Amino acid sequence: MNIKEKILDGQRINFDEALSLYDMDFFELGELADSVRQKMHGKKTYFNINRHINPTNVCADICKFCAYSANRKNPNPYTMKHEEIMDIVKDVESRGAKEVHIVSAHNPDTGLEWYLEIFKKIKNQYPNLHVKALTAAEVDFLARHYDKTYDEIIDLMVENGVDSMPGGGAEIFDEKVRDYICKGKVTSEQWLDIHQKWHERGKKSNVTMLFGHVESRENRIDHMMRIRDLQDKTGGFNAFIPLVYQTENNYLNVKEAITANEILKTMAISRIVLDNLPNLKAYWVTSTVNLALVAQEFGANDLDGTIEKESINSAAGAASANGVNLEEFVGLIKNSGFTPVERDSVYNEIKVW
Template identity: 60%
Template sequence: MIDLANLSVTNLVKLYDYDLFELGSLADDIRQELHNKKVYFNMNRHINPSNICADICKFCAFSAHRKNPNPYEMTKDEILSDVHSSYNRGAREIHIVSAHNPNYTYEWYFDIFKTIKSKFRDIHIKAMTAAEVDFLHRKFNKSYEEILGDMKDSGVDSMPGGGAEIFNKEVRNKICKGKVNTVNWLKIHSIWHSMGFKSNATMLFGHIEKREHRIEHILLIRELQDKSGGFNAFIPLLYQRHNNFLNITDFPSGIEILKTIAISRILLPNLPNIKAYWATLGINLAIVAQEFGANDIDGTIEKENIQSAAGANSKKGMSKDDLISQIKDAGFIPVLRDSMYNELEFFN
């Protein structure tokens, strides 16, 4: 086995040369030590207020453009109606991520969060990617500290990990030039952590990036986690290839995907949870990934617009019973968690 104490990219990229099941066994040992046979999920609802975006990312099929000529903006009442109906079905996390809509005022965002919190005090609001924070910073000339402080004051409980994509500058310039850069993505999460809050981290893979870029990305997350301890979960997001401008034809195999998840678990010993996000992987591969280092599959979602716009089969979410059944059938123990990974209910 390679020397895992040698954190050079040249050394660690050799992990991809190992047999899948050898890698999987090492990752599973780490996963079992942390979580035994538990697989976490939560009752959540994704809400995407608008797909009108000031930025143009070549991998994105969600934002309104010529391949998706259906722009929309949800009203405050529509958002509250979705929250209310999801709350009545048991959702206790509302995940709010929007395109970078140039029509919204600065106050629009925070008024939404305050209103949700005033009506549903036990709902956890996960909202505002670092890319959205950076957009507000650029558009309204607000400091990161001021924006994050307003998020806190308006009721945001944690941040999602979106906008990270791939940290390599050259790749980033090709797929999402103009969006938050790597230094500022990490800075925003570091500030949020210093305020006592948690966030997630993502990595978009399977497009034009190389294996070396994935390793670089994971190591930067590891470095910040060593400093702040603020990441709840790392989520390798599989690129969805339809309805965007990258025109990728060489899509990663199941083996490559599972190796990437296993390597994430191996290289992030300081981060408690690796999520195999079923909305990008599909539920079957997400379940298999639990044998390769992952210990979470996300949640019910209810309605998913971003990945499904690019071809993922996730638009209508999944029911709690279906998630439980899938996890059980694979020989794991389904565990309903809250947004902070507190265990709420076991389904043996």
Template identity: 65%
Template sequence: MTTLLKKLENKERIDDELAYKLYDLDLFTLAKYAHEKRFSLHGKKVYFNANRHINPTNICADTCKFCAFSAHRKNPNPYFMSHEEIMQIVDETIQRGTKEVHIVSAHNKDCSWQWYLEIFKMIKDKYPQLHVKAMTAAEIDFLKRRFGLEYEDTIEKMIEYGVDSMPGGGAEIFDETVRIKICKGKVSSENWLKIHKLWHKKGRQSNATMLFGHIEQKAHRIDHMLRLRRLQDETKGFNAFIPLVWQKDNSFLDVKHQLDSEEILKTIAIARIVLDNINNIKAYWATMGLNLAMVAQEFGANDLDGTIEKESIQSAGGAKSARGTKLDTFIELIKTSNLIPVERDSLYNELKVYA
């Protein structure tokens, strides 16, 4: 432990072996070093954006046990949007100043690959200034399984049709013994990392997530972060790391309790310490609530995500995020916390500082 504390004090990279000991430290020791790193990168700034989440279908060929969003016996309300319906949402949200659409679908075997991809071209043709963040690695893997599209081919089509950046979904927990239990058949950890590497090689950026608080162990979280760190050393393509707090309602996992706030904040702080090569750590308010997400800004996080407007995936599991939040709410919460609200674009360019 002495060696670990010395490295933290000297602001040295925590090597793989020592990283597994970080959870042994108390919360406020972790907070001290995480906040120092956060402050050196971002000062008192807290980032957010004006975005709209669109989930075009919840009909899914995969049966992930942690998921409450896909249509199954606990969610007997399957839906499917046409391109025209999606465009109507985009038309409406653009009038409210939205600068990003975040489009993630379930894996609907009855849809063509054109349905998945051609909507992006429709959006960009009409609104070239709008940032399109779309197609998780899990969706790209599904298109290969369903239609035989090689990863490289799908990525080429994404770029051709107007996708600007990739979201980080589908990562869950990289450990395959856990994946067999919670998302067997979905994209493997190896292929998730491969897909993002291919995307980065095209000069494009993406996010990375980690779903925690279900059946995984602390060591699995550290392993997950270390794998991301190694890829980031190689490609420099990750914009942000997003630790997603798992929502237990309506799932098929036998987990009695949600994580407590201390464990969530510890994980945020450890992420900031371990992922020294990823600039942004997001406290995703849709999974942890706005109040705890604000507290997390003192424990290494520097971002809240965005206004979202409509959120379907986390709220299906019990999160209080279905109707998004307002831009003014972010600004007020950040200012009352003696921090500086900064509206950003999807690639973390600053658009407006609310000093």
């Protein structure tokens, strides 16, 4: 049985087979990924009404790919007061947001309580609002900085109202690449361990992969395989989110941005490889809205959400600072031949548009 027959038959493929998909005809690969997507989701494309809040850009780490943290490339440090954050939450909740997505830099000055108190305040005032917060990289930083175990930090997150974890900080799991692009940050094993502990508490999370910088195709496939292995164990990942590296204002000095062709191939391959992970998100913030819409034909069934404001990727050149209008978002999905479905943060359907 050849690889195409295996995929169409719903059989799992191995590392070498996954890598060989990069050499397949572009449109044939897209059709294969689309067949997997259609079996799982038909023509539905999910999104949610959400708001990203990035409360501080002061960071103890210096990752070469980052343009967001306050360092030599970004001389404008800020840390939001809780009142500012609550004003934003009040505003977006009144306009129908179902989720706040809170990710920060690794600020050594704010204190662990600063993080926990804002989660608790949001949950107390808006019990139905989903709080997605703290990447595994932040969990690792807080554990180290405040001399606590991962279990202790995770239990504090649960106690203070965090509902799910975002997938950030995964970058690329290969340690040689990791050592070059984000030395000193959470390791791949630690990242996977933190998410396993989170899943063991019955909680859901996402998982990302930053690609298009100095990594190889082999590194990408290895990353996907490790995700698949953990998902076999826990079933706790909601979505895989391939993040396209942004080239501006950082220290990796990657001259040529990755091509749209390579982005779509990687999307398609991830849909095929991650047979146990329900959702593939084309995160329009890093890929552009237009390419995310095309990615629906290459296996993606989720476009994230309206977002409203985003600071991390826009600092590196992404056109995401002010989000996308809801009606426009729905219209774009419809016009591309798919059915827009508003979802909550754990993929319960709220409204079919």
